Amino acid sequence: MKITCLFFGQLAEVTGRSSQKLTGTTDTDELKKRVQQQYPALEKLTFSIAVNKKMIQQNTTLQPEDEVALLPPFSGG
Amino acid sequence: MNTENRYQRQLQLTGFGKEAQDKLANAKILMIGAGGLGCPALQYLAGAGIGTLGIVDFDTVTITNLHRQTLFATADIGKPKVEVAAKRLKALNPEISIITYPTQLTNQNALDIIKDYDLVIDGSDNFSTRYLVNDACVLLNKPLIYGAVMRFEGQVGVFNLESNNLKTNYRDLFPTPPDAVSAPSCNEVGVLGVLPGIIGTWQASEAIKIITGIGTPLVNKILTLNLLNNTVYEFQLAKNNQLQKEMPKDKNDFLSFNYDWFCNKNLQNIITVEAFDKLRKAEKCSIIDVRETDETPIISEFETQQLPLSCFRESITEINFNTTVVLLCQSGQRSLKALELLKKQQPSLKVFSLEGGITEWKKQIKSEHYEQSQT
Structure with missing residues (x-):
């Protein structure tokens, strides 16, 4: 099961990429844990999560080919 | 002066016309911040004939503002931003009223300032003001057009406007503010000058759509734009019931809420x-x-x-x-x-x-x- 994870803003800077394919992740909590393990700097950052372009508030089950976006807030104006 | 000529290019648009123009002329829009987002937004709103524009900004023009803050010239360095902006906008369109607030928006003055306007545009540059403006708009039930930029990426969205029985706000998108270290400001990490130009203009466009009722505004949505690879995403927001506990429930709650502390500022x-x-x-x-x-x-x-x-x-x-x-x-x-x-x-x-x-x-x-x- 392949999931695409998109990184926005500072998250892309920290991971050095704007997207990444992940296999074997069944829900968003697990996905979060996986990317934070791979990029420990992500643990300090605040971000919201969207699954297939819908913002989610709690752990969400993932289906094959789902697209998960990690979205940090920006303050600049 | 012939008003019809001034607005002729938008009056001739299908679905716009005199009725829409009258709505703009009767509208009162408040711009929070006359910076990277505020300058382009104000310019287009003044040009479009918004009847009353309020501008809140306590700051003065510095040389580092000039690469993106299009209302200011080199000779304006050191002058109060609201003063220079008002003069430029008045020169652009003498038919509109401009009200300036050369003050820092705080929880003590926000409700008094915002209550007189139909719609608020957030062009602030820090999280405590963003949460403060959001909460004030929720309490006063004013639509809020959000915009934010960082480096090469921008976000824009419309909060506090009901659509399909759903009314979301900034706290639904980002319930917890980041600490200052994890979300640096433009002062620290930079921003490409044209980016706030695009996002601020986009905010003005959403404001015009909401006032006139044309098109589909970004209600309950957040749009992200990455200038480096030209990617645009639109995300649908959902109501976050958990956050209700953290938000000021009424005016007194709002007046005693410490936004600087909430946002770990400094x-x-x-x-x-x-x-x-x-x-x-x-x-x-x-x-x-x-x-x-x-x-x-x-x-x-x-x-x-x-x-x-x-x-x-x-x-x-x-x-x-x-x-x-x-x-x-x-x-x-x-x-x-x-x-x-x-x-x-x-x-x-x-x-x-x-x-x-x-x-x-x-x-x-x-x-x-x-x-x-x-x-």
Whole structure:
């Protein structure tokens, strides 16, 4: 099961990429844990999560080919 | 002057016409911040004939603003932003009214300022103002057009407007503010000048759509734009019921909500009494008392320089500080304001604000003496 994870803003800077394919992740909590393990700097950052372009508030089950976006807030104006 | 000619190019649009133009003329829009987002948004809103534009900004024009803040010229450096903006906008369209608020938006004045407007556009540059504006708009039930930028990426969205029985706001998108370290400001990491130009213009476009009722505004949505690879995403927001607990429930709650604390603003620059005593013994630092000259207690235990907050902005230009500067006041609030001013003018300095101010310092010194006399 392949999931695409998109990184926005500072998250892309920290991971050095704007997207990444992940296999074997069944829900968003697990996905979060996986990317934070791979990029420990992500643990300090605040971000919201969207699954297939819908913002989610709690752990969400993932289906094959789902697209998960990690979205940090920006303050600049 | 012939008004119809001024607006002729939009009047001739299908679905626009005189009715839409009248709606614009009767609309009152408040712009928070006359910066990177505010300048382009205001320019297009003035051009479109928004009847009343309010502008809130306490800042003055600096040279680093000019690469993106399109209402200002080099000759305007040092002038209040709202003053220059109002003059430029008035020259662009003398038919509209412009109301300026040369003040910092706080929870004490926000409700009074916002209540007179139909719609608010957020072009602020820090999280505490963003949460404050959001909460004020929720309490007053005003639509809020959000925009934010960082480096090459921008976000825009419409909050607090109901659609399909759903009404979301900034806290639904980002329930918890990040700390200052994890979400740096444009001052620290930079921004491509055209980016706020695009996002601010986009905000103006959403405002015009909402006022006139044309098209589909970004209600309950957040749109992201990445200029480097031209990617645009639109995300659907959902109501976050958990956040209701954290939001001010009414006006009194709002007036006592500490937004700076909530957003951990300048947390890394706040120094405790203990750390301060260590620091001033270890290195030569400038210790600045920002209280007014008649305030007590007088500090005789260590050397301070008095630069009252009331004239702080002017006085710091003439002074050579040591690399490390500690600011203090009575309770640690005013020194935080001074910290922002000093960091802005002299970003190379290491600046701290003494937590709890001289009151806390005296208190701890007293208890230390007490402990020593007991042992």
